[in-house]
Amino acid sequence: MKDRNRILLIVFGCGASSMAIEMTASRMISNVYSGVNVVWAAIIGSILIYLAVGNWLGSRYMAKHSTLPNLARLVLLAGVLTCLIPVIARPLLGLAAVKIPQVNIPVVSVIFIGVLLTLSLPMILLGMITPAALTLIRIAEPQKEGAGILLAASTTGSFLGTLLPIFFLIPQFGSTRTFLIIGSFLILLSVVGLSTKKQLGTHLLLLLLALLLLIFFPAKPLNSNQDLLSVESTYQLVRVQQENGFTILCLNEGQGIQSIYHPEIENYYGPWEQILTAPFFFSVSDSLPEVKNVAILGFAGGTAARQLVKVFPEVGIDGFEIDGEVVDAAHRFFDLPEENLTLQTNDGRIGLLQSNTEYDIVMVDAFNAHYIPANLCTQEFFRIVSSKLSQRGVMLMNIGGTSENHPLVDAILRTAASVFESVFTLQIPDSYNYVLYAMNFPSSVEIIEQNYANFSQSERYPSLLKETLSIAVNGLTKPEIPSGILLTDDHAPVERLADLTLFNAIRSYP
Known part of the structure; x- marks a missing residue:
């Protein structure tokens, strides 16, 4: 595969992954903090800042490391860090779910900021990809204009990354495993940028570790041991619990009861x-x-x-x-x-x-x-x-x-x-x-x-x-x-x- 095509594929995949992370993070956070506009604004705003920082760093990085394998390393690191998002964020969100009913606003606010920060490194790295790729294109083919096609590839990928989590990945696998799938995809995508077989071993080892995490990392929501049903739908986390003979329907990680049933009451x-x-x-x-x-x-x-x-x-x-x-x-x-x-x-x-x-x-x-x-x-x-x-x-x-x-x-x-x-x-x-x-x-x-x-x-x-x-x-x-x-x-x-x-x-x- 020509370097130009490999670069376009990487840009497309990273564009899809960045939006997929944003949509999945929104679902994961809204399960606890609700999906109201202020939460969405905080998530989108922070991610835009991370991407802006990445855009600034991308061209500077490639000015000193202008090779395709170095671009692949950015993708690899982004994939590894994406896999770590649920590992870090889920315990924090579990604590927030406990503190919200206690009206402990300082703790809840600090946790919210902490969860947003877990997105920072992978999103900064993904923000670096397009300007870094543009630098490579200009070095490899200075006579051709590459900005338009790179932006088109990134935007098309972002469109796909917006739809896939909401309509397939989250309802099918849940938000935790969706993060692990996105991370595994990025690690696999990084292989496209390798120039020698010697470099392949490290990438495949990390991919194997990501897949093991995907298989064995607990995907059930926190505090869900008593759940008869726990599934993430297109709209929310749906939980059915059994407690003292009562069947209870709860949505997301909140403490409210949407429906209740007891055969004798x-x-x-x-x-x-x-x-x-x-x-x-x-x-x-x-x-x-x-x-x-x-x-x-x-x-x-x-x-x-x-x-x-x-x-x-x-x-x-x-x-x-x-x-x-x-x-x-x-x-x-x-x-x-x-x-x-x-x-x-x-x-x-x-x-x-x-x-x-x-x-x-x-x-x-x-x-x-x-x-x-x-x-x-x-x-x-x-x-x-x-x-x-x-x-x-x-x-x-x-x-x-x-x-x-x-x-x-x-x-x-x-x-x-x-x-x-x-x-x-x-x-x-x-x-x-x-x-x-x-x-x-x-x-x-x-x-x-x-x-x-x-x-x-x-x-x-x-x-x-x-x-x-x-x-x-x-x-x-x-x-x-x-x-x-x-x-x-x-x-x-x-x-x-x-x-x-x-x-x-x-x-x-x-």
């Missing part, structure tokens, strides 16, 4: 049961209201759906869950009410918009950690929900609020109130969960109180319903609508509001 005293309160806002009655069709956006493991069927056994449920791995886990581990259920792997907003069904209840339960997808809390979204509700239909939304001063809860409440005629809030006891109820008809707390009075003394109705209504009666409020911005598709700063909520909680933390 009905009431989990969380936000899921409050779907049962929704039908009782319309009017006072001494018999169960009719509930025909329900949509659940952010279905997860289907806890709310199971609770609903216990009281309304004839109901039809359309579930929307964007993550196919979560859907598979729900079917495998959470005893779904399959006869009542149509479960789609789809974005909740898109699925609801495409549905032709009129719903008596629309539940939105897409909150993860402190954040909610922006497209599920804007005026435009609430108008879609409003148009899909029946005459007596109610929307309820599970929202995370970590303090009495909760800007995100206020913004969502204010935005919902701009679309619906009536809105109510309920804080779930002993939790950071708020439930927002919204409807297109006038209602009051007194209607819920009267319905509870009618049902609480009767033996005909499940205790699950009566306990749920009791919680609503004791905590339901019709709040004053705070002034401030309305969330729209064009302007929905939900991450900033969520961060402000978190900072308020930190300031009040003892």
Whole structure:
């Protein structure tokens, strides 16, 4: 192979590897720190700095070491250091996962910086490749212009490196082994730049060590010994755990519980049961209201759906869950009410918009950690929900609020109130969960109180319903609508509001 072609192949492979490392690092870090914009900005910004340093060093290095084997050594070293990223970063992230629930911000911040620094050396080395290769091309073929084709090769490789981890490597192998695969690929790629067989031995030995690390390095997430399932999907780390007879669905390394199931326990005293309160806002009655069709956006493991069927056994449920791995886990581990259920792997907003069904209840339960997808809390979204509700239909939304001063809860409440005629809030006891109820008809707390009075003394109705209504009666409020911005598709700063909520909680933390 001609030197020019070998150089182009190296540049292409390193371009692919640099973006693959960036995408894989983003997934690895977001499993603990979430995938919000501030985290993405920190990752991308630091990597751009590393690449810039590498660009500056690359031409200077080649000015003194202008041979193809020296270029290959840069690739080899980048591959070795890439293999070490998960070895160093995983213990740090495991510590961060413990410290985040303790609101230990200094330690969490230092760990975050430390994890970003583990990316520095391999990314600096990869940043050196293109300017170093350009120097070699100009020395070998001074009469030809090589910059354009080198940049094209690097950019094309970067395009491939953006897609491969997200759509294949991470879902298939997980982020840890994806790093090891990228590192092994770089070590193998370095062989292209060798000029003698004598140099081959060291490269192949390091490749063998990388492959052994790939085979034997533990790929399971930290603290996952009790997991029934642990898999990295296109979107997140999906974990199903067994604890004291409870089956629990957790996403990423966080401490939150997305879904819960126990074969002998009905009431989990969380936000899921409050779907049962929704039908009782319309009017006072001494018999169960009719509930025909329900949509659940952010279905997860289907806890709310199971609770609903216990009281309304004839109901039809359309579930929307964007993550196919979560859907598979729900079917495998959470005893779904399959006869009542149509479960789609789809974005909740898109699925609801495409549905032709009129719903008596629309539940939105897409909150993860402190954040909610922006497209599920804007005026435009609430108008879609409003148009899909029946005459007596109610929307309820599970929202995370970590303090009495909760800007995100206020913004969502204010935005919902701009679309619906009536809105109510309920804080779930002993939790950071708020439930927002919204409807297109006038209602009051007194209607819920009267319905509870009618049902609480009767033996005909499940205790699950009566306990749920009791919680609503004791905590339901019709709040004053705070002034401030309305969330729209064009302007929905939900991450900033969520961060402000978190900072308020930190300031009040003892």
